[in-house]
Amino acid sequence: MGKITGKYKFVCNRKVENKKTELTGQVKAYVPADENTVHGEYICAECGHKGKIEQEWKRPFNVKCEKCGFVMKVPKLKDQVKRDKKKAKK
Ligand SMILES: [Zn+2]
Numbered sequence: 001m002g003k004i005t006g007k008y009k010f011v012c013n014r015k016v017e018n019k020k021t022e023l024t025g026q027v028k029a030y031v032p033a034d035e036n037t038v039h040g041e042y043i044c045a046e047c048g049h050k051g052k053i054e055q056e057w058k059r060p061f062n063v064k065c066e067k068c069g070f071v072m073k074v075p076k077l078k079d080q081v082k083r084d085k086k087k088a089k090k
Pocket residue numbers: 044045046047048049065066067068069070
């Protein structure tokens with residue numbers, strides 16, 4: 001993934017759980033402010049496959065491994081993200 005510049009309505013770089021709730025996968029994704037598409041990449045928590053993400057942005061945000069079909073859930077950050085989004089700065 002290239003460098004991120006400009007405005008985004010969503011950015012994440014998180015580890016994700018496999019079926020045993022071990023944090024073996026990773027999801028890096030971002031949604032440009034003027035798009036409704038998630039771009040990014042992932043490492044599958046189940047099979048280790050590295051793939052690209054390009055899908056419609058919606059909640060809940062899940063990434064499906066294109067190789068094994070495992071669905072990685074990317075829950076909302078509760079504690080890590082401060083509720084600054086409401087005060088969107090321009
Ligand atoms: Zn997989």
